[in-house]
Amino acid sequence: xxxxxxxxxxxxxxxxxxxxxxxxxxxxxxxxxxxxxxxxxxxxxxxxxxxxxxxxxxxxxxxxxxxxxxxxxxxxxxxxxxxxxxxxxxxxxxxxxxxxxxxxxxxxxxxxxxxxxxxxxxxxxxxxxxxxxxxxxxxxxxxxxxxxxxxxxxxxxxxxxxxxxxxxxxxxxxxxxxxxxxxxxxxxxxxxxxxxxxxxxxxxxxxxxxxxxxxxxxxxxxxxxxxxxxxxxxxxxxxxxxxxxxxxxxxxxxxxxxxxxxxxxxxxxxxxxxxxxxxxxxxxxxxxxxxxxxxxxxxxxxxxxxxxx
Amino acid sequence: xxxxxxxxxxxxxxxxxxxxxxxxxxxxxxxxxxxxxxxxxxxxxxxxxxxxxxxxxxxxxxxxxxxxxxxxxxxxxxxxxxxxxxxxxxxxxxxxxxxxxxxxxxxxxxxxxxxxxxxxxxxxxxxxxxxxxxxxxxxxxxxxxxxxxxxxxxxxxxxxxxxxxxxxxxxxxxxxxxxxxxxxxxxxxxxxxxxxxxxxxxxxxxxxxxxxxxxxxxxxxxxxxxxxxxxxxxxxxxxxxxxxxxxxxxxxxxxxxxxxxx
Numbered sequence: 001x002x003x004x005x006x007x008x009x010x011x012x013x014x015x016x017x018x019x020x021x022x023x024x025x026x027x028x029x030x031x032x033x034x035x036x037x038x039x040x041x042x043x044x045x046x047x048x049x050x051x052x053x054x055x056x057x058x059x060x061x062x063x064x065x066x067x068x069x070x071x072x073x074x075x076x077x078x079x080x081x082x083x084x085x086x087x088x089x090x091x092x093x094x095x096x097x098x099x100x101x102x103x104x105x106x107x108x109x110x111x112x113x114x115x116x117x118x119x120x121x122x123x124x125x126x127x128x129x130x131x132x133x134x135x136x137x138x139x140x141x142x143x144x145x146x147x148x149x150x151x152x153x154x155x156x157x158x159x160x161x162x163x164x165x166x167x168x169x170x171x172x173x174x175x176x177x178x179x180x181x182x183x184x185x186x187x188x189x190x191x192x193x194x195x196x197x198x199x200x201x202x203x204x205x206x207x208x209x210x211x212x213x214x215x216x217x218x219x220x221x222x223x224x225x226x227x228x229x230x231x232x233x234x235x236x237x238x239x240x241x242x243x244x245x246x247x248x249x250x251x252x253x254x255x256x257x258x259x260x261x262x263x264x265x266x267x268x269x270x271x272x273x274x275x276x277x278x279x280x281x282x283x284x285x286x287x288x289x290x291x292x293x294x295x296x297x298x299x300x301x302x303x304x305x306x307x308x309x
Numbered sequence: 310x311x312x313x314x315x316x317x318x319x320x321x322x323x324x325x326x327x328x329x330x331x332x333x334x335x336x337x338x339x340x341x342x343x344x345x346x347x348x349x350x351x352x353x354x355x356x357x358x359x360x361x362x363x364x365x366x367x368x369x370x371x372x373x374x375x376x377x378x379x380x381x382x383x384x385x386x387x388x389x390x391x392x393x394x395x396x397x398x399x400x401x402x403x404x405x406x407x408x409x410x411x412x413x414x415x416x417x418x419x420x421x422x423x424x425x426x427x428x429x430x431x432x433x434x435x436x437x438x439x440x441x442x443x444x445x446x447x448x449x450x451x452x453x454x455x456x457x458x459x460x461x462x463x464x465x466x467x468x469x470x471x472x473x474x475x476x477x478x479x480x481x482x483x484x485x486x487x488x489x490x491x492x493x494x495x496x497x498x499x500x501x502x503x504x505x506x507x508x509x510x511x512x513x514x515x516x517x518x519x520x521x522x523x524x525x526x527x528x529x530x531x532x533x534x535x536x537x538x539x540x541x542x543x544x545x546x547x548x549x550x551x552x553x554x555x556x557x558x559x560x561x562x563x564x565x566x567x568x569x570x571x
Contacts, residue, residue: 061318
């Protein structure tokens with residue numbers, strides 16, 4: 001069980017983590033979802049004792065990370081797959097961890113096999129590894145001490161779709177055996193594939209949390225019409241709530257109601273389905289566009305051009 | 310058995326013994342190409358220094374002391390670099406993220422690094438003395454001379470101490486800056502720029518001339534090479550060492566203990 005209570009981390013006036021509380025249960029994969037810079041990594045560094053919190057507390061099984069004896073054998077951590085000495089081989093990195101934890105060297109080969117790094121790949125220096133290979137090595141490093149709890153920051157970053165599914169089955173088996181997993185991602189798709197429980201974080205605050213089923217269950221209907229504004233007007237005058245959603249609309253009504261409404265008004269629908277997941281996606285897109293600085297507004301663009309000229 | 314019981318954290322397991330950390334830190338000094346070549350270059354330079362003395366020194370200078378001075382130059386430059394890199398790699402290569410999650414007690418990591426660097430330093434110093442002795446024997450034989458052994462046992466220890474002090478100073482600067490380039494530049498400023506500045510100051514300012522041995526760590530170390538240190542000279546080594554070694558090391562260690570590892 002990972003327990004985070006009222007955790008806050010400030011850097012001057014900037015609140016990287018703002019009064020965050022959550023718990024990760026054993027037997028489940030908890031996905032920590034948020035745009036880049038939302039506070040996921042900072043929270044994970046605080047849990048593992050690398051960053052001192054400004055306020056609040058984080059414990060694992062009721063204990064502070066630094067009070068866990070030989071922590072690598074109880075908590076597996078991967079915070080940044082690229083944070084390895086470029087001049088060491090993959091095998092050497094695992095060997096150093098095994099030596100530190102006092103494990104037999106056979107664990108190194110077992111882990112290399114588990115993450116499908118071939119003997120020749122394991123003897124290459126990490127600077128010649130792709131990001132996907134570094135992630136596999138990082139996963140191997142986090143699992144080598146046979147821990148019961150895993151903390152993984154962006155572990156699926158750089159993995160191909162087959163790699164993401166491999167990770168899902170790996171973590172699924174791990175959680176089914178009673179393990180606790182906290183993993184982060186800035187991609188909704190990855191979290192949807194891998195996690196059971198989802199925590200959504202934006203600008204340092206937890207904005208939503210629950211099981212995947214709860215969060216993905218969104219009331220209403222997703223619909224696309226040839227004439228979207230006419231459909232929107234018709235639904236609104238019928239007393240229904242209409243929200244924009246991706247390319248189309250989300251209307252708080254059953255699909256059959258919308259179908260009837262469209263037939264009455266003679267409108268052509270191009271897509272009509274229950275709006276599962278659309279709510280989470282809307283929320284996440286909104287969070288992302290609020291926090292991402294590359295969403296250039298016309299005014300900002302004008303000012304930038306003016307500045308250059 | 311409930312799932313919670315299966316995954317609870319045990320706090321009564323044995324921790325990580327210091328000897329294990331020490332062996333890991335020693336291994337880290339040799340397991341990269343950069344580290345290995347640094348060690349090889351120390352050995353090679355000690356041999357080159359001995360060969361140069363044989364080739365270029367006049368007969369009268371073929372003494373153990375000359376060989377000692379010759380291998381002293383590469384040791385004084387490279388041993389601090391060994392110590393600096395053992396600390397700064399954790400930040401420069403960001404391996405600290407793994408090191409300090411496996412060993413959350415950062416002080417243990419730091420002391421195991423100090424111990425590992427000192428062990429490597431001692432091995433290098435002994436190796437250099439052996440190479441120097443062989444050079445002295447070979448050089449004397451080639452020139453038809455009797456070998457001159459002008460370094461006694463006490464001097465052997467004080468000279469070794471000066472190399473270890475140089476290495477520890479490098480370690481302190483590495484801990485303070487946590488950046489390889491900055492620490493190496495800092496060491497060169499300390500080792501090559503400051504002696505000149507202090508020398509000029511002492512030459513023109515009488516008040517500084519008396520003060521210099523107490524605050525100039527380089528100056529205070531000179532008697533180590535001559536042997537027969539007096540009590541006052543040890544005291545001067547102590548006060549200047551406090552300024553140039555103890556204070557930076559303490560500040561560096563405190564920074565490492567408190568700072569955020571990213």
